[in-house]
Amino acid sequence: MSHLLEVRNLSKSFGGLQATKDVSFTLDEGEIVGLIGPNGAGKTTLVNLITGVLSPSAGSIVFRGRDVSRQRPWQAARSGLARTFQIVQPFPQMTVLENVAAGALFAGAASSRAQAEREAMEHLEFVGLADQALRPATALTLPSRKRLELAKSLAMKPKLLLLDEVNAGLNTAEIDKALALMRTIAARGITILLIEHLMKVVTSLSTRVLVLHHGELISQGAPQAVLEDPKVVEAYLGSKFAARLAAQAQETGVEHV
Numbered sequence: 001m002s003h004l005l006e007v008r009n010l011s012k013s014f015g016g017l018q019a020t021k022d023v024s025f026t027l028d029e030g031e032i033v034g035l036i037g038p039n040g041a042g043k044t045t046l047v048n049l050i051t052g053v054l055s056p057s058a059g060s061i062v063f064r065g066r067d068v069s070r071q072r073p074w075q076a077a078r079s080g081l082a083r084t085f086q087i088v089q090p091f092p093q094m095t096v097l098e099n100v101a102a103g104a105l106f107a108g109a110a111s112s113r114a115q116a117e118r119e120a121m122e123h124l125e126f127v128g129l130a131d132q133a134l135r136p137a138t139a140l141t142l143p144s145r146k147r148l149e150l151a152k153s154l155a156m157k158p159k160l161l162l163l164d165e166v167n168a169g170l171n172t173a174e175i176d177k178a179l180a181l182m183r184t185i186a187a188r189g190i191t192i193l194l195i196e197h198l199m200k201v202v203t204s205l206s207t208r209v210l211v212l213h214h215g216e217l218i219s220q221g222a223p224q225a226v227l228e229d230p231k232v233v234e235a236y237l238g239s240k241f242a243a244r245l246a247a248q249a250q251e252t253g254v255e256h257v
């Protein structure tokens with residue numbers, strides 16, 4: 001069986017810095033795969049490579065049987081790849097509804113503005129933002145902006161959704177809602193790659209976990225096995241990152257990695 005996504009020996013350098021080093025993995029249809037690693041491990045770079053924001057220095061990306069290593073972001077969107085951004089930046093001059101409709105039009109998922117807006121409303125209902133549809137996007141709170149980001153990427157009708165820290169900054173109740181949403185998205189047949197620092201989210205959603213450290217894939221497999229992998233434990237315990245997140249976990253009552 002061919003994989004939905006095949007990342008082969010992918011590397012990306014920024015000058016002398018190798019942000020991604022010889023990374024290889026596959027994703028199959030219907031999976032929810034967690035992508036974890038300390039700050040600066042290369043997670044966002046990997047998502048940027050898969051979605052055409054960056055071009056690889058070496059290696060290739062095959063999506064639905066086609067080499068997409070060099071495609072532009074709009075081509076990636078049209079090929080069935082959608083992503084959320086870690087730093088949520090809606091189009092400020094547009095309403096919430098128009099932001100979501102713009103996602104559909106960008107990805108070629110709607111053929112007219114009317115269709116895009118009709119479908120945008122359905123996605124806003126799905127994420128619980130329908131009552132905010134006509135407000136300026138800038139008026140939304142952070143949790144609502146995260147849901148707007150999700151609605152916008154769903155409007156692109158993706159086959160693979162790459163979620164970059166969609167739960168960061170949310171409280172426990174908001175995270176529980178987000179977990180339910182992600183499960184429903186997966187049940188609709190959308191494969192999910194989830195960049196996440198919150199252990200509760202990673203372990204309760206992921207069928208598999210990938211761990212990046214200094215740009216290298218140091219471990220992958222079932223969540224529990226990966227978290228007990230000595231290489232993973234060492235990578236976290238050795239970093240300042242672990243201490244910072246342990247402090248955060250005490251504050252929020254949510255366990256982080």
Ligand SMILES: Nc1ncnc2c1ncn2[C@@H]1O[C@H](COP(=O)(O)OP(=O)(O)OP(=O)(O)O)[C@@H](O)[C@H]1O
Pocket residue numbers: 014017019037038039040041042043044045046086
């Ligand atoms: N456009 C860029 N130019 C130069 N260096 C970059 C660029 N983008 C990322 N980097 C560097 O590449 C490395 C990996 O960064 P990346 O943002 O992919 O890590 P990350 O795992 O997503 O981190 P975080 O959890 O903090 O978001 C870091 O050292 C970062 O400073």
